[in-house]
Amino acid sequence: MGEMRVRFAPSPTGPLHIGGARSALFNYLLVRKHQGKFILRIEDTDQERSSRESEIDIMDSLRWLGLDWDEGPDVGGPHGPYRQTERLDIYRKYTEMLMDKKMAYLCYCTEEELEEQRQELKARGQMPRYMGKCYGLSEDERKKLEDEGRKPVIRFRVPENELIKINDLVRGEVNFESSGIGDFVIVKSDGIPTYNFAVVVDDHEMNISHVIRAEEHLSNTPRQVLIFDALGLKKPEFAHISLILGKDRSKMSKRHGATSLNQYKEEGYLPEALVNFLALLGWSPEGEEEVFTLEDLTSLFDLERVAKSPAVFDLEKLRWLNGVYIRKSPIDRIAGLALPYLTQAGYVGEDGANLEYIEKIVDAVRDYLGSVSEIKEHVGIFFDKELTFESEKAVDVLRGEQVPGVLDLLTKKVQNEGELTPDNTKKMIKSICKELDLGGRKVFMPVRVALTGKMHGPEMHDVIPILGGGEILRRINISLEKAGHTLDG
16 A cells, blocks of 8 residues: 545534544544545535635644644645635546546436426335436537526436445445436536535545545445546545434434534633544544543554444543543643633633632642633632632531631641641641541531531642631631631630
8 A cells, every 4th residue: 555645624614523523533543653644625615605714713623633734725735726616627627527428417407307306206116316317418409408598517427227335444345226326416507516526536636545534424435436436546445434422322413512622622621632532432442541642542543443333422521531631731731721711700800810829729629620611610719708608507517516626726727837838738637636636527527618618629738728827717717606606715
């Protein structure tokens, strides 16, 4: 085999979605493993819906994931242009080749006539398809139709009773009967090629060796194979990867979670977590390990371990993976990502924040995060001026008979300690247990509720140094008053 060349060929009609991102990733992993070329091609023949803004968004999303390309509309390359609307002359050349071979012809049928044909076939219990009505029209017949103002499309002449075999690298041999296809349009009346025609020409001209794409494209493949064969061109290897379903095993939609990469980025998911998660949607490595870097995946990936059955999108698994990467990342990175959410929640002013202080808070709570945006739900204990008790059960903790002694001793130790650190705070709380001869729960829980108003949350040896001595004493007094206690002295 020569150089491996793969392509990711999105239609720029909106942002990059989860399914497209996974297809791009699988192409990227395979070609990087084999040290081939990754081509980005923009399939923008849907002129009404395509936009340059969507194209830029798709490229930005791919870069955010860490997927770079060797050839494309922005970087150029020897097989350009890399936008289909800039390749119309190339398609025209191949159209003429098919017309010369009598493998394509002009079709003047109106939508009404096509619908009539469809209904007639359905009434006979046959598959609706174009039956070749305009094939073999004489020059006079064509002229008459054109004089009526009809603008023709160009259809591909599908050979009859032919078995189309596709050796799919994921699905094995898949067969189609040509008689069920019907003559299909390859060039629209405005001269723009259809997807099935343009993709064949582009894959040939760009020397694409492997086409790795979603299972939904499998039904297009026999049409493309017929065009390859009619033009006498070498076909690429095909691999159709499984559908992505929601947890209820219905087709992936917004109710199963966000569908575009932008939404995940905005919600505080890390690109390395998305890459790791997407790789496991339909591909499984050997062993039980589930956390992989892009470099790990590149060395491990192969099509043999890509499943035929649909992949299930599990948002909780993505949150778990994202949490793993949040905890592994440098704290300054996560703090920087958290700042916009803290600003949005009003915890940080628009004029900025004490980054060292923010890093301490983020470090204290990041074990609880499935996405960076969730930080807003965990940092109120540091920023809220009012100490709010989450329940009557929490207040009951403060009514324990040992609580005044615990909080009195904590107050004295805080006043005597000087600078508070996680290490000396941990020792401080343990010493309270020892000096008062109390079990850990009778000390830890009242301290937590007195200082945060909550019964669960970050480790107190992380919280106490962040709050600082003055705030700790203020909250202890509020908590004792709430529970009806007073400190001696």
